[in-house]
Amino acid sequence: MKNIGEISKQKPWLNWVLFFATVIIVFFIGLFAASIIERRSEAQLYFQMVSQIPDWEPDNAVWGENFPRQYERYLMTLDTTFESKYYGSVMIDYLEKYPELVVMWAGYAFSRDYNQGRGHYYSVTDVHNTLRTGVPQPATCWTCKSTDVPRMMNELGVEAYYAQTWAEMGPNIQNPIGCQDCHDPQTMNLRITRPALVEAFARQGIDINNATHQEMRSLVCAQCHVEYYFGENNYLMFPWDEGFSAEAMERYKDNIDHVDWVHALSRAPMLKAQHPDYELYMTGIHAQRNVACADCHMPYMREGGIKFTDHHLVSPLKKVDKSCMVCHRQEESELIARVYEQQDRVSELRKIAEKNLARVHIEAKFAWDAGATEEEMAPVLQLIRHSQWRWDWVAAANAMGFHSPSEALRVLGTSIQKAQEASLKLTSIFRKYDIAYPIQMPDISTKEKAQEFIGLDMEQIRADKNNWKETVLPEWLGQH
Ligand code: HEC
Numbered sequence: 001m002k003n004i005g006e007i008s009k010q011k012p013w014l015n016w017v018l019f020f021a022t023v024i025i026v027f028f029i030g031l032f033a034a035s036i037i038e039r040r041s042e043a044q045l046y047f048q049m050v051s052q053i054p055d056w057e058p059d060n061a062v063w064g065e066n067f068p069r070q071y072e073r074y075l076m077t078l079d080t081t082f083e084s085k086y087y088g089s090v091m092i093d094y095l096e097k098y099p100e101l102v103v104m105w106a107g108y109a110f111s112r113d114y115n116q117g118r119g120h121y122y123s124v125t126d127v128h129n130t131l132r133t134g135v136p137q138p139a140t141c142w143t144c145k146s147t148d149v150p151r152m153m154n155e156l157g158v159e160a161y162y163a164q165t166w167a168e169m170g171p172n173i174q175n176p177i178g179c180q181d182c183h184d185p186q187t188m189n190l191r192i193t194r195p196a197l198v199e200a201f202a203r204q205g206i207d208i209n210n211a212t213h214q215e216m217r218s219l220v221c222a223q224c225h226v227e228y229y230f231g232e233n234n235y236l237m238f239p240w241d242e243g244f245s246a247e248a249m250e251r252y253k254d255n256i257d258h259v260d261w262v263h264a265l266s267r268a269p270m271l272k273a274q275h276p277d278y279e280l281y282m283t284g285i286h287a288q289r290n291v292a293c294a295d296c297h298m299p300y301m302r303e304g305g306i307k308f309t310d311h312h313l314v315s316p317l318k319k320v321d322k323s324c325m326v327c328h329r330q331e332e333s334e335l336i337a338r339v340y341e342q343q344d345r346v347s348e349l350r351k352i353a354e355k356n357l358a359r360v361h362i363e364a365k366f367a368w369d370a371g372a373t374e375e376e377m378a379p380v381l382q383l384i385r386h387s388q389w390r391w392d393w394v395a396a397a398n399a400m401g402f403h404s405p406s407e408a409l410r411v412l413g414t415s416i417q418k419a420q421e422a423s424l425k426l427t428s429i430f431r432k433y434d435i436a437y438p439i440q441m442p443d444i445s446t447k448e449k450a451q452e453f454i455g456l457d458m459e460q461i462r463a464d465k466n467n468w469k470e471t472v473l474p475e476w477l478g479q480h
């Protein structure tokens with residue numbers, strides 16, 4: 001064998017061939033590198049705005065003029081067709097699906113109406129429609145529904161905003177959740193517009209202005225997808241002073257004697273969990289591995305050379321290829337099966353907790369009716385309060401436990417244990433007052449039967465709501 005040196009000695013023209021070949025290769029490498037740089041600068045191009053966005057601009061379409069790609073995807077939140085095993089954007093009537101909930105919420109507006117959430121674009125419409133706003137509510141209820149909220153808070157001051165009623169504030173609230181809620185209109189940087197989040201961290205000595213970019217990609221969601229309660233003068237509060245866990249928030253609420261409502265059957269001083277998505281997520285493996293809400297729910301998309309963030313906020317199972325496959329290497333179908341497997345387990349325990357809770361509320365009513373004393377009932381009611389809070393901490397959070405499956409199962413386990421302990425305590429009260437045990441359970445197998453059992457006149461409630469929609473709502477919507 002000859003080496004290249006010897007060949008080129010015999011054939012000098014080969015040196016020239018090698019030389020030009022190298023020149024051509026280097027030229028193409030250069031072109032390729034230039035195109036990468038160009039793509040990068042393209043990726044930043046759309047930060048240059050065609051028009052200035054005013055400081056408190058609530059109208060998403062105005063922002064959309066500058067950022068058509070993000071706006072177009074944002075408008076996709078109008079789509080209500082996607083359905084996964086437990087979630088998606090279709091309207092699911094939860095009371096029909098889980099009729100026990102009606103009994104568990106007796107005496108509270110949730111027993112009238114409770115649906116699976118839809119896309120951000122529906123946030124204002126769905127609040128207009130729900131039968132829960134048929135009872136007097138404070139303006140605080142609007143806080144996580146609209147881009148008009150930062151504007152109104154700026155106009156009135158935060159305290160004065162919360163102090164208004166839901167109806168007083170109504171005409172000012174026109175635009176659904178959108179750009180203003182998460183972005184600074186001058187720089188397009190992510191920003192926090194809801195003071196409750198900033199204040200909750202500040203009470204723990206954390207300045208949220210120092211959050212990392214990756215943390216911000218979850219914190220913008222934590223403005224709304226969290227547990228909260230209405231404090232003094234309906235001031236919005238996150239109960240995080242003792243920590244994010246179900247037990248820590250339970251302790252916090254016990255310490256301030258917070259009661260959302262007194263249960264109509266058991267008379268237990270109840271707590272309602274809202275949607276502790278951020279809190280449950282924080283206990284899971286993805287949060288530990290620094291994966292943000294936006295990583296799964298707002299994956300990157302590509303259009304030509306332009307990379308941008310998908311603003312169609314929806315179940316990630318609609319787009320597993322972009323949401324999960326960036327990090328995970330198994331087959332898509334395998335990963336989805338794994339998600340369903342985890343959700344099935346949580347769903348199984350959840351249903352057991354619901355059966356236990358509905359029964360124990362009804363048992364407690366039997367005990368009261370037979371003449372049980374406050375003193376006898378107090379420990380039972382405390383157990384019911386804690387059991388239902390823990391169930392709700394998992395059930396009200398979205399994703400059927402996926403955001404942290406083992407924590408969801410653990411908390412449901414303690415919920416079931418507490419409901420059963422309450423039942424056990426009741427059996428000795430039953431013995432004392434000579435009540436036959438087990439008690440005769442009413443038929444609560446459908447939403448209608450359960451609502452009749454707790455004494456709701458749904459026809460009247462619906463008629464009142466329709467009347468409101470025909471008379472008051474057009475006035476509100478005509479304001480702007
Ligand atoms: C590791 C990926 C991942 C992360 C991180 C993540 N989620 Fe999810 N999320 C999911 C999956 C999977 C579901 C279940 C979807 C289904 O069952 O269709 C889900 C469901 C949801 C839903 C209900 C969707 C629906 O269709 O109604 C909401 C709301 C939600 N997540 C909010 C959040 C928030 C807020 C955060 C951050 C605090 C977060 N998620 C972090 C993967 C993720």
Ligand code: HEC
Pocket residue numbers: 088089090116117118119120122123124126127143144145146177181182217218220221222223224225293294297298313314315
């Ligand atoms: C200003 C409050 C607010 C912010 C900020 C917010 N959400 Fe939401 N989100 C809501 C409300 C309210 C709904 C339910 C809307 C409805 O059902 O009408 C919702 C619904 C959803 C859904 C369900 C969509 C569907 O098709 O069922 C997902 C998923 C979701 N949000 C994820 C997120 C993520 C991820 C973030 C952060 C990047 C975020 N949200 C930020 C208030 C907010």
Ligand code: HEC
Pocket residue numbers: 046060063064067070071074177178179180181182183188190217220221294298307308309310311
């Ligand atoms: C729920 C919060 C949320 C809402 C609402 C929202 N965005 Fe974003 N937006 C994000 C997140 C998260 C990113 C990713 C930012 C990052 O990682 O730096 C982003 C990124 C962007 C970017 C930077 C380029 C890109 O695509 O990554 C632009 C521009 C943008 N959004 C425009 C908009 C517009 C226009 C709207 C309203 C139609 C909007 N956003 C609504 C959370 C939101």
Ligand code: HEC
Pocket residue numbers: 285286289291295296316317320323324325326327328335336338339
């Ligand atoms: C940014 C990267 C990233 C993204 C995006 C991501 N994951 Fe993960 N996921 C991880 C990491 C890291 C782990 C932890 C692996 C470990 O430490 O063993 C994990 C763990 C998991 C697990 C737990 C494995 C088990 O023990 O069962 C499941 C299930 C999972 N992810 C599903 C999903 C789904 C579904 C999505 C999309 C909705 C998703 N992940 C998106 C990085 C990611």
